[in-house]
Amino acid sequence: MSGTDRLKGRAQARIPDRTQKSAIRAENERVILKAAEEVFAQSGFRGATTGMIADRAGIPKANLHYYFPTKEVLYRRVVEHIFNIWLEAANSFDESDDPVEALTSYIAKKMDISRAHPMGSKVWANEILHKAPVIQDYLETTLREWTASRVAVIERWIASGRIAPIDPQYLLYMIWATTQHYADFNHQIDTLNGGRPLSDAQFEEAKRTVTGIILAGIGAVPPAGLAAAGPPRDAAARNGAAR
Amino acid sequence: MSGTDRLKGRAQARIPDRTQKSAIRAENERVILKAAEEVFAQSGFRGATTGMIADRAGIPKANLHYYFPTKEVLYRRVVEHIFNIWLEAANSFDESDDPVEALTSYIAKKMDISRAHPMGSKVWANEILHKAPVIQDYLETTLREWTASRVAVIERWIASGRIAPIDPQYLLYMIWATTQHYADFNHQIDTLNGGRPLSDAQFEEAKRTVTGIILAGIGAVPPAGLAAAGPPRDAAARNGAAR
DNA sequence: GCTCGATTTGACCATTTGGTCAGGTTTTTC
DNA sequence: GAAAAACCTGACCAAATGGTCAAATCGAGC
Structure with a gap:
């Protein structure tokens, strides 16, 4: 599970340095990775x-092991x-x-990913749940840097008075949690939706609700439907329309 | 995995109708369930x-199977x-x-559970992630009823103008997602916190931030730190302050 | 201190599973 | 068009794992 040691397998060294992989190999790897993502998401x-x-990939097991020497290597590729994508x-x-x-564009994008790649998100969730045995290094490097730089951005927003003084870290967690919930817990959501997946319209409504609550929550925009006294466009319009 | 069929095992029938189980049995079941919760959370x-x-329970495997005939029965008890608790x-x-x-009290309670029972929350997340093979019936009965009744409560709040007209369903999902994130993704949070778990103070700050964003987000309260100027209540004051 | 059910456990078994391999077929290269 | 490389796969294996069992031990009531 360490993930740092590799190339002990035999098949690894067989690939020289060529950047170009055969069309057959490319296609088969694609099919296998797609199948793997689904199965890993479903079963861990x-x-x-x-x-x-x-x-699921429609090939014999031995063939799969021809392309991916071990289950762990395959899993790492999926993650x-x-x-x-993230x-x-x-x-x-x-x-x-x-x-x-x-924030509107970020939240929308993350929601869209939850809808377009629910399997991938589940694999990620599973990985974190189990203490990230495979991707701990990503967490400590890329993710940590990305987060720190965005925390800085949010702090500037606060300093310039454009949003309320909330702790940026916890705002980010909130966005991650909420958006990924629609992928990771979609089974629960579907069940509470009468056993059917959210329609496109429902999903858009969810997206609007999430965005609205967060933006209003940090004082970037007035809460939907209240503050109706103001000018014609903006919040006032949302009043009657919503729900 | 269906969950509806039971009692096909042999050990099931051995327990008569007595409500009283021996002290030894009670204690051993407790120890096993605790160990099981941890291991299931960690490994699925x-x-x-x-x-x-x-x-982990400090007993031989055969002894475990004396108390819980199958892994599935044990898992179900944990879930x-x-x-x-939920x-x-x-x-x-x-x-x-x-x-x-x-909402303040509900969010606080859910956050506290995430901190006090992270293992349990992870088991639950895992279960939903894998399409709830064991607890689908709970989702369709208890959870569905609970949700419907609280949606009604929130709708009354909206109707009486006490909060903005957001879709109650998605507000609930947001609360669930955000609060459970602190249990399910605590490894990620810890990593981003320099590898250390959140201190009590940090956790309280997180709780305040979450509560603050949600309450302000639905217009139940003005965003922290902003809107200090205008009249005490009334959202109109928030209008100009924002942005 | 005896009895009988509850408890404990080492040894054991059938099945599953990740991974290997030898030998075959197809594709590429020259 | 043939040699070499890449690709394919049925058969197989060792290890892990859920669960069983028979025999031993314990404990409460008499």
């Missing part, structure tokens, strides 16, 4: 068997994939220096 | 082995235990009909 690292993954979303945080715009 | 249902649980917290939602008081 331990619960997933290479047999299950191979079946790295998720983390890259990082991509992270960029939308910097789209603007305005808190309303930046 | 599949990743946990009865051997690991027995070791039921968590669910009961339900207990749920009551604090009804402590007051005032949104500020009710």
Whole structure:
């Protein structure tokens, strides 16, 4: 489980330094990784068997082991994939220096990821739940740096009086928790929604609600529906429409 | 995994109807359940082995199977235990009909549970992540009813203008997600906190931040630190302050 | 201090599972 | 078009694991 030691397997050294992998290999790896993501999400690292993954990918187990020497290597690849998607979303945080715009776009992006990649998010959640045996190094480097720099951004917002003085760290956790909840706990959400997944409209409403509560919660914008006395556009419009 | 069929095992019928179980049995079950909660939280249902649980409980594996015939029975007992704690917290939602008081106390209670029972929360998260193979029935009955009734309460708050018109369902999800995050993702939080767990003071700050953002977010209270100028209540004052 | 049910446990078993391997087939390269 | 490399796969193996069992020990009531 250490993850630092590698290349002890035999197949590893067989790949020279060529950057170009054959089309067959690329396609098969893609199929296997997709299957692996689903099975790992559904069953966890331990619960997933290479047999299950191979079946779902439509290939014999021995073939899977031809491309990925061990279950652990395969799992690590899946987790790295998720983390890259997560990082991509992270960029939308910097789209603007305005808190309303930046947070709106970041939250929307994270919500969209939860909807588009629920499996990946679950794998990530599982990994953290089990103390990140495979990706602890990412947490301590990339994630730590990203978080620190965004905390700084939020602190500037506070200093310039654009949002209320809340602790940035806990605001970020709140955003992460809330957005990922729609992926990780989607089974619970579906069950409470009468056993059906949220419709597109419902999901958009959830997104609006989440964004609205957070923005209003940090004083970046007035709470929806209240403050109706003000000017025509902005909050007043939301009053009647919502719900 | 269905959960509806039981009593097919042989050991089940051995327990008559007596309500009183021997002191030895009670104590051993307690120790085993505690160990099981930790191991299931750390490794998931599949990743946990009865051997690991027995070791942690300090008894031979065969002895564990004397008290709990199968791993599944043991797991179910653990999950039921968590669910009961969760339900207990749920009551604090009804402590007051005032949104500020009710939500403050509910959020505080849920945060405290995350801190006091992180293992239990993780087991629950794991269970939902894997589509609730064991507790689907709870989701469809108790949880569904509880949620519906609290949605109604929140709707009354909205109707009487005490909070902004947000969708109650998504507010609840937000509270659940955020509070449970401190248990389920505590490893990530610890890592971002320099590898150390949150101190009591930090945790209280987190609790305040979460409560503050949510209450302000739904317009139950002005955002901390802002809106200090205007009239005491009335959201209109917040309008200009923001942004 | 005897009896009988409750408890304890080492040894054991069947199944599952990650991973290997030898030998075959296909694709690429020259 | 043939040699080399890449790819494929049925059969197999050692280790791990959930669960069983028979025999031993303990404990409360008489």
